[in-house]
Amino acid sequence: MNNHPKQAHVNLNELKNFQCPKCKGEEFTTVYYLKEVPAVLSRTGMKELLPVEFFKCMKCGFVTPIVKARR
Numbered sequence: 001m002n003n004h005p006k007q008a009h010v011n012l013n014e015l016k017n018f019q020c021p022k023c024k025g026e027e028f029t030t031v032y033y034l035k036e037v038p039a040v041l042s043r044t045g046m047k048e049l050l051p052v053e054f055f056k057c058m059k060c061g062f063v064t065p066i067v068k069a070r071r
């Protein structure tokens, strides 16, 4: 019996490539949107910029709405 939950170890060759919904491109680069955190909400008490990573299609420039998974 093997009731272990699925591990994060995946064979990359078995995963399909994410394709750009617009041009079917499979190559992406990382872009950052910088969220402005007002001073009243920041831990430091000063205005901060919070980087949020997105993937951008290298062919057509489409930015995926999927935030990069954090490790």
Ligand SMILES: [Zn+2]
Pocket: 020, 021, 022, 023, 024, 025, 057, 058, 059, 060, 061, 062
């Ligand atoms: Zn594209």
